[in-house]
Amino acid sequence: MRVLVLILMLLAPPAFALDPGEMFADPALEERARAIGRELRCLKCRNQSIFDSNAGIAKDLRVVVRERITAGDSDREILAYVQDRFGDYVLLKPPVAGHTYALWLTPVVLMLVGGLAFAAYMRRPRRAPEALSEADRAAAQALLKETP
Amino acid sequence: MIVETGHFALWLALVAALVQSAVPIWGAARGHPAAMRVADSAAQVQFLATAASFGALTYAFVVSDFSLRLTALNSHSAKPMLYKVTGVWANHEGSMLLWVLMLALFGVLISVFGRMIPVAMRATVLAVQGLIGVGFYAFILLTSNPFERLLNAPLDGQGMNPLLQDPGVAFHPPLLYLGYVGFSTAFSFAVAALITGRVDPAWARWMRPWVLFAWSGLTAGIALGSWWAYYELGWGGFWFWDPVENASFMPWLIGTALLHSAIVVEKRNALLKWTILLAILTFSLSLIGTFLVRSGILTSVHAFATDPERGAFILLMLCLYIGAALTLFAWRAGDLEDGGVFALWSRETGLLVNNLLLAVACGVVFVGTLYPLVLELITGDKISVGAPYFNQTFLPIFGVTMLAAGIGPFLSWKRARKADVLARAGKTTVVSLAVTAALVFALALRDPVGLLGIFIAAWLATATWQDLLRRCGLPHTPWTNALRRLAGLPRSAWGLYLGHLGLAVAAAGVIAVSVWRDEAIQTVDTGQATQVGPYEFTLIDIDNTTGPNYQTSIAAVRVTRDGALVAMLFPERRWYPVEQKPTTEAGIRTLWHGDLYAVLGDPNGSGGFVTRYYYNPGVPWMWLGAALIALAALISLADRRLRIGAPAARRMPLAQPAE
Amino acid sequence: MFWLVLAAAALLSGLWIAWPFLRSRSVDLTGADGAISIYRDQLDEVDRDRAAGLISAAEAEAARAEIERRALHAARRLDRGMAISTRAPVTAGAVAVFATAATLGGYAWLGSPGAPDQPLAARQQEALTRMAEAGDLTSKIQLLNQATQENPENFEDWWILARSYAAIGDHASSADAYRHAADLAGDRPAVLSAYAEAMTLANGNKVPGAARLIFEGLARDTADPRARYYVALAKAQAQDFQGAIDGWTALARSSAPDAPWMPLVRRDIVNMARFLKQDVTGYLPYASPAEIAAAGGTGLTPDINGVAALEAQLAAEPKDYKAWIALARARGRAGDMDAAKDALAQARQHYAAAPFVLQKIAEAERALGLDLVAAAPRGPDAEDIAAAAEMTQDERDAMIEGMVAGLAARLEEQPDDPDGWVMLVRSYATLGDQEKARVAYDTALAQFSGDAAVLQMIRAQTDPLMPGR
Known part of the structure; x- marks a missing residue:
């Protein structure tokens, strides 16, 4: 199989993100392959999934994913398999682990901080505005009445 | 000689910016009117000089003068004329020159159209603009000089990335920069407010047109970039959560918050400090965006520069500008008085919630974008943060924001009648559920996430219509009366309805293509x-x-x-x-x-x-929605009360002079 | 002059900036008016909302009170009135001088004063001349083309143009230029002979009828060795082999032994003698032992270095497209087009999946005039892939080797392709050829040693394949 991958690699002119040659005939399998592919990063590209990328390396990875599907692996197993070989970098959705707690907690923490700040702001003691004296009010009305 | 004159003009612009940043501040501190007015004349000279410089560079591209290193590397004699011209900014040096051209343009616009802004404030604002300019002119001249000459000019240039030879991407940077750089005005107004200690509704009114203008440009720029990706990259994608895209999206999110909080300052004299902070943050994020793209810390089609020297220079400027502004904020914000009391159920609270949600959403994008860079710097671990992460974290927050945007206009200033608002929100819910259900049956749509999204978009659209009809007095007034009221709505109200409607339309489009392609x-x-x-x-x-x-x-x-x-x-x-x-x-x-x-x-x-x-x-729908949003900002801008030059000057003795 | 203009511009700009110091006028310092007018607007809005029934009377009253309070506050706090600015010519002068000096100084530091604009339109001629002087034939040809267009009566220009075309291998254009030269030269034999030769070369080294007539005429009337050589060649190509070898022999006899055309003539005599299975010494009394050996060898058309050697080499190692092309050329030169075609066909088979090499083969085919049905370079297709899946192990290995060899060949000529190198290293590694993988790896690193980003990319993708790195 390795050799076949090599053939595919050499044959394909690097031009097209997905080409029909690699696709499954079964639409359900193909749908699965794409769902998994959208979670995987093309290693050379900037935040593109392997299904959106033209690079040869993305194609290799797609072929690997399809191989694993054919071999009967579950989606999780496939992602774990790829992660094993290429590291966390290949996962577009970073794993939840020691070095990414901060990342995953960010939305929660920000929401909390925002909520607390909001509550604090709304509950802060407020001075009622001092009422204007009648004379001041008249002066202000005069000021405001003058129309250009 | 034209090319060399362009180089000379760039130096002149730097010197003008230098004078503009120093003399007016001194004048404002000493109460010296002439020194303050130097801000205007220096801004004019700075703009003319930068325009001349940009013109000279454009000339060099148009006539294919390959004695410039820049043209030799980035142009080609066989390119169509359109792309010779747009090629001026399709590279690092030229795009930075465009950046300062925009900056100088905003400076001169403030000096020309900001006549109603009192001279001390205008002088301080322009001085801050000048200071930003000094940094960027120095950056251009010292590390990325577009006028560097070659001793032996080659016979032809090396061309330009064909992906960039496209009308969509050709006009994407100018619009994006209009937004990025436009936010510098908000920054300058905020810093000037901190320096002069004056923040009041008038201040917000002076600042808001510039923010609206910049925000409109940024909206159009982002949409244009997305459109380009959609039809040029060839797989129908339009948004990739790419760091370069995020770099433009973050200022948009915070700029949106700023736009709304400035309304609160103008109408209710509340949220002053928060608004100043947002103004500083918006431009800081624009600077960070520039840094991310220009330093080569990311590499993609957009990120052309790979010279670490440049990155270090920009990083230094970034720290200086943002650091100084935030320090000033910490030092002076305590002195600002925050007026305007409001109840929990009020338009003010609604806008505050909108601000918090947008800020959190922006925070998520910020952390998601920078986390991999920081993590790699600290631990050496390489991870990717891609679309799945943002879809899971950003989208729920933004969904809530859109729901809030729907009922926000239901709330009246200061104190709203809760029962009233809830009753109207109930109607909104019923209508949006009906719309969603109709789609489920008519088109046999099933995807639950997609349907939730459709519900939210329908909610925002329904609520917007609901409020518009109510403003016209429907259904309690006769049609003719309602139409008269509709025509009498202020432009800013039109901006509100169009903008929210645009957002609903764009969101519906995004959901439809993402789920049902x-x-x-x-x-x-x-x-x-x-x-x-x-x-x-x-x-x-x-x-x-x-x-x-x-x-x-x-x-x-x-x-x-x-x-x-x-x-x-x-x-x-x-x-x-x-x-x-x-x-x-x-x-x-x-x-x-x-x-x-x-x-x-x-x-x-x-x-x-x-x-x-x-x-x-x-x-x-996506493009239509984006166009509506950008248009809404422009319509708001045309509101009589914001119209540049208003209010009419009026001579009258004021009560008692303070001294 | 340039500096004078710059200095004037700088000074003018400096004065413009300093202008406010030169005027006296009064300035409203605080803009209290503007601030008050905002409150007026707010008041209007309250009234509007009240009229529309959006707020209650009590709410409207409260809002009015608050607005009034703020307006009064603003008016009292802000109103500091006007300020008069007086003229300050000294400050103005200082600012203007600073601006002028700083601008000129900065420009003098980094600028290239006096460097002229060089728009391409103004440089075409100069650039071409410069390149032509540096030995660039294309530029020279362009210049000569311009010259001949302007003055088509100049024999010298046409003559040099024709020779330049010949030097870059464009024999068709060369022949065309020679024709003009021949017209102008009034059928001077040397020119006619060169013309006919160019026609022959343009025709894939087959003597066309017109050239043959010219050569025969020249051979009859003059002692032009070229004409005599080509007359003989034309005979060979018309199957008159004996006539050909006789012609060449006559030419060899009448030429000085060290004449520049002698090696060619001798080679052809040797080849032809072997082809006719005749004793070469009958034609070349002083034939060298090597020539005699070559003439006595088997095979169709031995070259100086021996087509046989090429054939043997290719039998052992068929993955050498350059050798195949050389073989085809050698066979073609001897007029055996079928054999040449056969060589190229075999090369094609070995490189079926290597578009770059296929292109090279097609070029060679065109050069030999074999391209009546030239096959365009062809990308792989789904069938290839399907076929690959059904191949035997040997067939598959052969196919892969062909593709890898094609890739290597392409990279040899177009090395600026990081992805290609990565693919090559991985291919060798996958095929288990560590030695070649290492060589490719080192070559790639050396190729991109100047580009850290590319190096990093290559290393990231290939280092795991390199044991001991």
Whole structure:
């Protein structure tokens, strides 16, 4: 199989993100392959999934994913398999682990901080505005009445 | 000599910016009116000089003067004239020159149209603008000089990335910069407010037109960039959560918050400190965006510069500007008095919640974008943060924001009647649920996430209509009366309704194309048909020909539905020999409900071609929505109360002089 | 002059900036008016909302009171009135002088004063001349083309143009230029002979009828060795082998032994003698032992270095497209087009999946005039892939080797392709050829040693394949 991958690699002119040659005939399998592919990063590209990328390396990875599907692996197993070989970098959705707690907690923490700040702001003691004296009010009305 | 004059003009601009940043501040501190007015004259000279410099560089590109290093590396004599001109900013040095041109333009606009701004404030604002300019002129002249000459000019240039030879991307940077750089005005107003200690409704009113203008430009710039990706990159994607995209999206989010909080300052004299902080943050994020793109810390089609020296310089400027502004904020914000008391159920609270949600959303994008960089710096671990992360974290927050945007206008200033608001929100819920249910039955849509999204978009649209009708007095007043009221609505109200409606339309489009796209990829011979959703695509013919600076294969694809002709698509596959790069030009036909989209791939050697066909529902809505949003900002800008130059000057003795 | 203009511009700009110091006028310092007018607007809005029934009377009254309070506050706090600015010519002068000096100084530091604009339109001629002087034939040809267009009566220009075309291998254009030269030269034999030779070369080294007539005429009337050589060649190509070898022999006899055309003539005599299975010493009394050996060898058309050697080499190692092309050329030169075609066909088989090499082969085919049905370079297709899946192990290995060899060949000529190198290293590694993988790896690193980003990319993708790195 390795050799076949090599053939595919050499044959394909690097031009097209997905080409029909690699696709499954079964639409359900193909749908699965794409769902998994959208979670995987093309290693050379900037935040593109392997299904959106033209690079040869993305194609290799797609072929690997399809191989694993054919071999009967579950989606999780496939992602774990790829992660094993290429590291966390290949996962577009970073794993939840020691070095990414901060990342995953960010939305929660920000929401909390925002909520607390909001509550604090709304509950802060407020001075009622001092009422204007009648004379001041008249002066202000005069000021405001003058129309250009 | 024109080229050298351009270089000279750039130095003149730097010196003008230097004077502009120093003399007026001194004048404002000493109460010296002439020194303050130097801000105006210096801003004018700075703009004219930068424009001359930019003109000289454009000239060099147009006449293909390859004695400039920049043209030799980035242009080619065989390029079409349009791309010779846009090539000026399709590279690092030129784009930085465009950046300062915009900055100088905003400076001179403030000096010309800001006549009603009192001279001390205007002088301080322009001085801060000048200070920003000094940093960027120095950056350009010292690390990225576009006027660097070559001793032996080559016979021809090395061309320009063909991906960038496209009208969409050609005008994407100027609009984006209009936004980025436009936010510098908000920053300058905020810093000037901190320096002079004056923040009041008038201040917000002076600042808001500039923010609206910048925000409109940024909206259009982001949409244009997205549109370009959609039709040029050839797989129908339009947003990738790429750091370069995020860099422009973050200032947009915080700028949106600023736009709304400035209303609170203007109407209610509340949220002063928060608004100043937002103004500083908006431009800081624009600077960070510039840093991310220009330093080469990211590498993609957009990030041209890879010189670490430049990165260090920009980083230093970033720390100086942002650090100084935040320090000033910490030092002076305590002195600002925050007026305007409001209840929990009030328009003010609504806008505050909107601000918090947008800020949190922006915070998530910020952390998601920078986390991998920081993590790699600290631990060396490489991780990716891509679309799945943002979809999971950003989208829920933004969904809530949109729900809040729907009922926000229901709330009245200061104190709203809770029961009233809830009753109206109830109606909104019923209508949006009905719309969603109708879609479920009519189109047999099933995807729950997609339906939730449709519900939210329907909610925002319904609520917006609801409020508009109520403002016109419907259904309690006669039609004629309602129409009269409609015509009498202030432009800012039109801005509100159009903007929110635009957001709802764009969101519906994004959801539709993300969830219900139809796609087919196959090798076909001419004459062969493929079914894509309800449409049948047939490859009719392939024609090989040449363009001005490329060779191309153009396919004719016929699209039919139930046997009736819907459209002919002409996707292309181009080859640019100078740059040795291929590009794809998708064939697109826009229908009211979606796009038919065809891409031509490689020949398979025996007469057949690889083709990708899509039916992308909702895509036109996306662009329409974005256009509505940008237009809404411009309409708001035209409001009488914000109209530049208003209010009419009026001579009158004020009560008692303070001294 | 340039500096004078710059200095004037700088000074003018400096004065413009300093202008406010030169005027006296009064300035409203605080803009209290503007601030008050905002409150007026707010008041209007309250009234509007009240009129529309959006707020209650009590709410409207409260809002009015608050607005009044703020307006009064603003008016009292802000109103500091006007300020008069007086003229300050000294400050103005200082600012203007600073601006002028700083601008000129900065420009003098980094600028290239006096460097002229060089728009391309003004440089075409100069650039071409410069390149032509540096030995660039294309530029020279362009210049000469211009010259001949302007003055088509100049024999010298046409003559040099024709020779330049010949030097870059464009024999068709060369022949065309020679024709003009021949017209102007009034059928001077040397010119006619060169013309006919160019026609022959343009025709894939087959003597066309017109050239043959010219050569025969020249051979009859003059002692032009070229004409005599080509007359003989034309005979060979018309199957008159004996006539050909006799012609060449006559030419060899009448030429000085060290004449520049002698090696060619001798080679052809040797080849022809072997082909006719005749004793070469009968034609070349002083034939060298090597020539005699070559003439006695088997095979169709031995070259100086021996086509046989090429054939043997290719039998052992068929993955050498350059050798195949050389073989085809050698066979073609001897007029055996079928054999040449056969060589190229075999090369094609070995490189079926290497578009770059296929292109090279097609070029060679065109050069030999074999391209009546030239096959365009062809990308792989789904069938290839399907076929690959069904191949036997040997067939598959052969196919892969062909593709890898094609890739290597392409990279040799177009090395600026990081992805290609990565693919090559991986291919060798996958095939288990560590030695070649290492060589490719080192070559790639050396190729991109100047580009850290590319190096990093290559290393990231290939280092895991390199044991001991």
